[in-house]
Amino acid sequence: MGGNKIVVYKEPGRVEIEDHDPPKLEVPADVSKSKGLTQKAVHGVILRNVATNICGSDQHMVRGRTTAPPGQTLGHEITGEIVEKGEDVQFLDVGDIVSVPFNIACGRCRNCREGQTGVCLNVNPARAGSAYGYVDMGGWEGGQAEYVMVPFADFNCLKFPDRAQALEKIRDLAMLSDIFPTGYHGAYTAGVTTGSTVYIAGAGPVGLAAAHSAQLLGAAVVIVGDRNKQRLEQARSFGCETVDISLDASLEDQVAEILGVNEVDCAVDAVGFEASGHGADAGEQPAAVLNSIMSVTRAGGRLGIPGLYVTGDPGAPDPDAKEGTLKVRLGLGWAKSHSFTTGQCPVLKYNRGLMMSILHGKAQIAKAVNATVIPLDEAPRGYQEFDQGAARKYVLDPHGMIPAA
Template sequence: MPDNRVVVYKGPGEVAVESIEYPKLELPTDVVTGLKIKQKAPHAAILKIVTTNICGSDQHMVRGRTTAPVGQTLGHEITGEVVETGDDVLFVNTGDICSVPFNIACGRCRMCNEGKTGVCLNVNPARPGAAYGYVDMGGWIGGQAEYVMVPYADFNLLRFPDREQAMEKILDLTMLSDIFPTGYHGAVTAGVTTGSSVYIAGAGPVGLAAAHAAQVLGAGAVVVGDMIPERLEQARSFGCETIDLRLDGTLPEMIEQLLGEPEVDAAVDAVGFEARGHGKEGDEAPATVLNSVMEVTRVGGGLGIPGLYVTGDPGAVDEGAKHGTLGVRIGLGWAKSHSFTTGQCPVKRYNRQLMNAILSGKAQIAKAVNATTIPLDEAPRGYRDFDGGASRKFVIDPHGMVAA
């Protein structure tokens, strides 16, 4: 068997590529012992990674802003070629190119049957829901690697219908594992529809994906706010209005200058718990975005919150925030009859439809997020550049399949 190489968290600000054991058709020990289920996984498949992406959620761990231990494997945005299947896999075959939802789901529990695959009850003993290569998510090996094991393969894998077509559009299709469905989920749950005005907080990859998703949904005006000029320029490159949050003035005033009124129909928080206060000298203030999106969303509007919030943040600015307790103006949201949707995106709810939008040319998500391919050995540099504010979505190509 070949070896496997994977990106590993080595401490705050540091990752490395290390060799580990080639994957087996077995479940992680944490899952087996915690849930008292069988370790052998004839329902699983092993994939040769075609593409795997660096995510902002990974950066939270690498910055030391979660309880991730040194040695945590990384990577939950996975697209791969099936190279081995268990005896109980019926509908996925070797050679298939598939997208892997970052949510690991059994397909058998109450939550999965209700379409809530982000909170599956049978894949993580610590809490509902699991993901590859992420802290407190069940001990599953990460997919920023050469190979990965995917459990419940018939349920979890989205097979692309034509291999040649898939490889031609692979930089778009690789976004189906997380950020395109996540951004779309943010826009959909905020109520974006034909002619809507929407404010997107954050022009990182998820924010840009949410902005493009809003366009796909028919929004009339998409406004993106951020503090990094390069990211704002990227948002403008595909037709978004932008707000530089370093400038003086309130957010309602800035929106009014663009739209003629100080409110929008819907808003998406694509920043999460490492938010900073507005203005040139804005310090970290984790409730800033939640409060600002309530301020600028009209009465009766919706807030989609795909930005990550955690229950454990050792680097938080105050004791409450270390445990996920933030100064959110819930009274404002209540008074305005806002609806709020939080939590992991249930990727399977959207990924097939978004795949069809990509294959038909209706969505160009790789262009929107500035997909940039790097080899596996350059993952540490990709993390550094991304952390420095680069307006790129780094796509790791461990086997050189994209270039070929």
């Protein structure tokens, strides 16, 4: 196998490619010690990564907006080929190409058994829930790499039924590890159904995935809001209406111009804690999107909140926000009888169905998010361009296995 090139956070605004030892079939020592697991991962597999993506959640760390330490390995969106498996892996084989949920889940705890794989109880000493290459998520090595170890593989890995078909559609299938299920989760938990009018806050990759998901779920009108004109243009490219929150016209007034009424049936927050206020000169306001989706959603409506909120933000604009305490108008949500769904998407709940939608031509998620393939060595450029607002979803190709478009 040789070494293992991997993307590493060095300091705010800078990532580098480092050579690490190849992964072993072992769980992190802290997880093993605190959870009573054997360190040897007989239940795991090692993947040669076919595709591994840059995510907005990674970008929060790289901007210095989390407590991630220098040296944190990065990457939790993983699609790969099995090159080694532990002796307890029963239903997967070397050569299989699989999608890996960004949630690391044991498949055995109460939460996993109840389908809440985003908050597994056995894979993180610090809290419920874990992920590859992420701060405070258990110390699992990141997946923006040539190779990665996946534990509890029979439970976590989604095998693609046909290798040739998988490689042909790999740009779409690479989105199954996170943003497509996450966007779908936002739309689904917001109650999007046939004929719904939907507002999606944020036209980054997750927002675009939520918008495409809302279309799959039967929405009559999908409205996407952002202040990045290129990203709004990308949303319009697959049939969404758009509003520009950098304009002085209120969100409600812009929605009314589209729908004839100033509210929607349901809404999705695909922005998270680095939210901006409304208007040309508005600065960062961490609760702005949460408050705006309550304002624009009808009484009795539902709100899906897949956007990331954190408990530690060194760059927050005020002391409360630094610990995740935000000025949310909960009274408004209460008065309108809104339902809220927050937290990590439980990817395993959705990924097989979304895979089938891709394989049978019903979903074109790579087109919706403008998937753009670059070599692993160009990850620093991808991070820089993404941070500057590029209307793209960067897909890293560590081994040159992604066919030319």
